[in-house]
Amino acid sequence: MIFTTISPDGVPNAAPIGLHMKDGRFFARIYNSKTLDNILVKKAAAANIVDDPVLFVQSALSDIQPDNFEFESGFPVLKDALGWIVFDCKCRKGETISVVELSPVESKIKRRQIKPINxxxxxxxxxxxxxxxxxxxxxxxxxxxxxxxxxxxxxxxxxxxxxxxxxxxxxxxx
Ligand SMILES: Cc1cc2nc3c(=O)[nH]c(=O)nc-3n(C[C@H](O)[C@H](O)[C@H](O)COP(=O)(O)O)c2cc1C
Structure with a gap:
């Protein structure tokens, strides 16, 4: 997944983050990062399902360009996502890693496609x-x-x- 978040001054951010599911509940384990800073303040994140390897590299190692984002109900998601889920976030802050519980509020499937293992x-x-x-x-x-x-x-x-x-x-x- 690539998580999109928004800073208090309205700057969207994207980074690959693992989405976990246990007993029917979603959560993420997030190290200190821009993503975590944004979630701590705005208490929301979107998990974008993405199949473009370039987008994974760009979002992990740099800031992606603003034109990669679109806004859904005021929240940034990735234009090229196959689908996304917007979550409300509840954060248990740790020293280096924090556990974020994610409650889905809105989702969309934009494209369904067959993708063989490569x-x-x-x-x-x-x-x-x-x-x-x-x-x-x-x-x-x-x-x-x-x-x-x-x-x-x-x-x-x-x-x-x-x-x-x-x-x-x-x-x-x-
Ligand atoms: C496939 C993949 C999965 C990742 N999963 C996580 C994760 O679950 N938690 C985490 O804190 N970082 C994870 N990372 C690392 C972050 O994406 C990376 O630290 C990123 O630079 C954070 O960016 P930010 O400062 O813009 O939030 C993952 C990276 C990749 C490539």
Missing amino acids: RGYNAVIEATVEATRYVVLKDIKYLDRIEYYDTIVQKCGGFREKEAMKLLFDLIGE
């Missing part, structure tokens, strides 16, 4: 997770993992996956 696409997502760790911790082991996932992208990915990896290396400065 190792290249999955490798971009895994590489992006490692990249978010690399930029914070600068440990070479994350870079090694990214290089490994890149070999899969180059073998199995399509044009968009290869674009995403190029952008990832640019954004982490490698």
